[in-house]
Amino acid sequence: MVQSISANALTAVSLFDFARRQLIAIGGTQGVLQLFVVPRRLKRRVLNELTSFTTYTEREVKRQEFVISRWNMRDQEKMEKEAETKKQAGVAPAVQLTEDELLQKEAAEYQEYLKEEHAFLRSLGLIEEEPLNGLA
Structure with missing residues (x-):
């Protein structure tokens, strides 16, 4: 189950337990407070939930690092390609004095x-x- 919460950064998350319900309150940078009812099947902890969540967050951190490294590599390739194009066109690079x-x-x-x-x-x-x- 995926729930889109906000386009803005989240600043606070709190859980509230009542007799028959469990609520989660989420606050964002724009001052918006959103309340969600936690489904009953999510109230109980699943076996190995902590390890699953930990591996998920580690995988996402690695994915983010990979994406950033690919962006940097693409930018470098783009700059090299532009320099090669200018060189082939006969445009001299700026001389450093x-x-x-x-x-x-x-x-x-x-x-x-x-x-x-x-x-x-x-x-x-x-x-x-x-x-x-x-x-x-």
Whole structure:
């Protein structure tokens, strides 16, 4: 017997025994409390119920780990396939620059910015025609 309880995470489960009935109360993250009547045949413990339940939970944990590992493997395969497709299409992968190369590139970009700023200020007449120190 399978009972769908909630699409949200369960936060509390409690059992209540009455004279002729046994109820199970289940609370979720949305604040919803649901009461279920436990069928009579489920009131008595079945032989080896604890071991059966333990093996079931262990099997489900292993299945979940397997599914996650397959997802990771599929993602890796997908990335490798995309890289191979790009390689065949002639798209070069992004080059990783070293720290020194990055500093040189940023310094060159900054010098270019200073030259453009100097030319702009000169065109507005805000500075004279003398060259900027170290740029001419």
